[in-house]
Amino acid sequence: RALLRTKADVVLIQESTKDWETWFSRKLSNEYPHQIFLDYIIPEDLTRPPAGGIGILSKYKIHSYQLINSPVDWFPAMLIQMKFNNKLIQFLNLHLYPPLNANAFPTPLAYFVAKRERLKECKWYQTFINFDLPLIVAGDFNEAITEPSAQFFVNDLSLSSVLQEYAPDKDTWTWLLPGNIRVYAKYDHIFYHKLECTMGDVIQKGMSDHYPIYGIFNL
Numbered sequence: 001r002a003l004l005r006t007k008a009d010v011v012l013i014q015e016s017t018k019d020w021e022t023w024f025s026r027k028l029s030n031e032y033p034h035q036i037f038l039d040y041i042i043p044e045d046l047t048r049p050p051a052g053g054i055g056i057l058s059k060y061k062i063h064s065y066q067l068i069n070s071p072v073d074w075f076p077a078m079l080i081q082m083k084f085n086n087k088l089i090q091f092l093n094l095h096l097y098p099p100l101n102a103n104a105f106p107t108p109l110a111y112f113v114a115k116r117e118r119l120k121e122c123k124w125y126q127t128f129i130n131f132d133l134p135l136i137v138a139g140d141f142n143e144a145i146t147e148p149s150a151q152f153f154v155n156d157l158s159l160s161s162v163l164q165e166y167a168p169d170k171d172t173w174t175w176l177l178p179g180n181i182r183v184y185a186k187y188d189h190i191f192y193h194k195l196e197c198t199m200g201d202v203i204q205k206g207m208s209d210h211y212p213i214y215g216i217f218n219l
Helices: 018-027 108-128 148-156 162-166
Strands: 010-016 034-038 053-058 062-068 077-084 087-095 135-140 173-177 181-185 188-193 196-202 213-218
Touching: 010 018, 010 087, 010 135, 018 034, 018 053, 034 062, 053 062, 053 077, 053 087, 062 108, 077 108, 087 108, 108 148, 135 213, 148 188, 162 188, 162 196, 162 213, 188 196, 188 213
Parallel strands: 087 135
Antiparallel strands: 010 053, 034 053, 062 077, 077 087, 135 188, 173 181, 196 213
């Protein structure tokens, strides 16, 4: 329901599973006839949660797509090209390194290592981008706008942040800790290049720990 409230033309999905992919196909095929999901292959020697797939739902035909494996053996990225009004636009769908160790367990060391590894991922993924084309980069960065991965897109690549412009005070993530303590953060982002953004927001509803975020662009 939260997803449908956005009335989005294109939806980028992270942490998908086979069950979710089946549900999207059965329930949303009328609204989004073009759907592609790419699976996350867990290394055989590691224990990790299965929710690591990545995908796209679209009202418009998808021109091309490719899976880009993480250089640090975590979640993959997805680079998509689509045509709108005969204009080719790129979408880079990201789910960056979580603050966990190799077996998906939270440790103090993993928290700090993850910052370095996320930046490494972003530097790798940007080598696949054609910067002559309009670009939208979006997804779960697992860290705030002030941290290295997000700052790489803003400072090094000169992309603009939708949520910094239109919803800078809204959290995109929440989690309930033991003792009924709820925490919040701004871990999800949309960046853009060579496009005009007219609106963006966070829809703080839904069952996921990550809220849907959206941007509206003039094409």
